[in-house]
Amino acid sequence: MQMAGDTRENIVIVGGGICGLATALALHRKGIRSLVLERSECLRATGAAIILHANGWRALDQLGVASYLRHTAIPILSGQFNSLNNNKLQELPVGKDELRCVKRTDLINILADNLPHNTVRFGSDVVSIELDPITSSTVLQLQDGTSLNAEVVIGCDGVNSTISHMIGVTTKNIFNVCVVRGFTNYPDGHDFGSEFKLTKKDDVQVGLMPMTTNRVYWFITQKYVSQDHKISKSQKLIGDLAVASVKDFPGSIKEMVENCSLESLHFSEYLRYQAPWDILRKSFRVGTVTVAGDAFHAMAPFIAQGGAASLEDAVVLARCLARKTTLAGIPSGRGSSKMMVEEALDEYLKERKPRVLRLSLQSYLFAKMHDISSKFIKFICIVLMMILFSDSHGHTRYDCGSL
Ligand SMILES: Cc1cc2nc3c(=O)[nH]c(=O)nc-3n(C[C@H](O)[C@H](O)[C@H](O)COP(=O)(O)OP(=O)(O)OC[C@H]3O[C@@H](n4cnc5c(N)ncnc54)[C@H](O)[C@@H]3O)c2cc1C
Incomplete structure (x- = not known):
């Protein structure tokens, strides 16, 4: 041979x-x-955004790209957990160290932009x-x-x-869980401040984290059902699933999901x-x-x-x-x-x-x-x-x- x-x-x-x-x-x-x-034929960043804790930022500092990403990503200072089943509102500890959420494409692009020409062969x-x-x-x-x-x-x-x-x-x-992720743009600014919010009803959990003053990353976690298989192929179907999943959630969450950026949506059907x-x-x-x-x-x-x-x-x-x-x-x-x-x-x-x-x-x-x-x-x-x-x-x- x-x-x-x-x-x-x-x-x-x-x-x-x-x-x-x-x-x-x-x-x-x-x-x-x-x-x-x-x-792939080009840089590819699946999953809208990425939450990065202090350990990730330390690594990005070493790579020399953290300050560029920090420029837009706002620090998350507090967290709140809301159970809609028993109307319980609790503080959600986010730790004292740096926590921010960045657009995946921003992270991928800045890493690639700092590489010598022709390092990546698509x-x-x-x-x-x-x-x-x-x-x-x-x-x-x-x-x-x-x-x-x-x-x-x-x-x-x-x-x-x-x-x-x-x-x-x-x-x-495979964990028996699926996740829809996306972000929503708020041209006039959002009202979520710098707080990470987790809201739960029955088996559905919605997390939201402000990325900038005009953009919020969110994810919906729920039980995986096998007919979900075809959903990942269509942004429209992912959007429909997300909207249906939060139908019993507060207005600000429903609005956020309904007004999401369709191209940012990503569906992880198995983990x-x-x-x-x-x-x-x-x-x-x-x-x-x-x-x-x-x-x-x-x-x-x-x-x-x-x-x-x-x-x-x-x-x-x-x-x-x-x-x-x-x-x-x-x-x-x-x-x-x-x-x-x-x-x-x-x-x-x-x-x-x-x-x-x-x-x-x-x-x-x-x-x-x-x-x-x-x-x-x-x-x-x-x-x-x-x-x-x-x-x-x-x-x-x-x-x-x-x-
Ligand atoms: C729902 C969900 C939410 C998450 N949220 C977070 C978060 O908030 N914070 C966090 O830190 N992590 C998060 N993660 C984890 C994070 O996304 C991954 O750990 C990270 O993307 C791994 O990067 P990677 O480069 O190893 O793999 P990938 O990002 O999967 O990249 C692999 C690359 O290899 C290429 N490739 C694959 N096979 C071949 C081949 N045979 N030949 C050539 N190229 C190939 C692919 O096209 C792809 O570009 C999340 C994961 C999921 C599923």
Whole structure:
């Protein structure tokens, strides 16, 4: 079998989402070139907006793009929980540290804008990856029939990652929950101030978070029903579902959903996750191939950490690679340079695994507490949460360190 690729690259990042672009930027800041292969034909940002806690902002500071994003995203200072079932209004602690919500396209664009020209190659769908037994480099096969040799491969290709699959890791199915997300523009300003609001009625929960003085991000979480399958294909159907879901909610919420920006809508019909016990026991590296972002630690979105953890991955991975390799880039060739890269990837995984294990466990228990019908398992989840995560905002104070 002919294994050699058509071209040769030092570092290839598969996937140009938040993690892939952040990793390329972190490497670039350390003077290391990489190539990002993205299957879409252009930059793609699914899911309207992203909530970022202090740990995410620290990583963005290291990447040198935080101040641009802070410019528009207003800080969230307080939270309120409203249960419509028993008319109970409670304060919702948001922690004392930085919390803001940014438009996903703004985040993706600023990461990409800071990369050298031609770092991202669009329309490059990686379909398989194999180790070349002769050169011991990795050969990536693309959908268009071309192939590429890489000394280092970083899989940032999301929850259904081809690269994770190759290194023996797969995400698990599905929490029984679906989420509609979108934002609403208020040309004359909104009245939500700088408060995060969570409103619940029966199984439906609506969260809203001001992004700017004129824009509010919102999400609706509810039980997944199988006929929802066709909804994700149509913005109109997603909008109809969102409006129907909030029909018994207060006027300001109904208005917000009815007046949303149709193109911002996104429907997540199932939520995949990397089981915490897999994070603990799997190695996440084969040779010089590893993973980052959702390909490493897909987690339920209930503690809003998947994206922030991806940014942390980027900083740590670039730091570890730079520490072990020359500033001019990974030296091509075999032997000692390959060993150095493997050591760097092991250092990255050693640092990241305890962190993402805790995040993944916290979001898993949180999801199970709300998802599971068994009262006994729910009780166990609550007890574990109280023991392990008594400081519910502790994870947002994490500092991934300097680049
Ligand atoms: C409902 C919901 C709400 C969320 N809210 C938050 C939040 O508020 N805060 C937060 O921090 N996180 C949140 N997250 C998590 C966050 O969105 C993810 O953790 C983050 O987007 C992961 O980034 P990524 O780059 O790893 O993956 P992705 O964003 O999925 O990017 C993967 C990229 O790889 C490309 N790709 C895939 N396969 C291939 C291939 N074979 N070849 C080439 N390219 C490929 C894709 O086209 C895509 O561009 C939420 C998630 C969900 C589902």
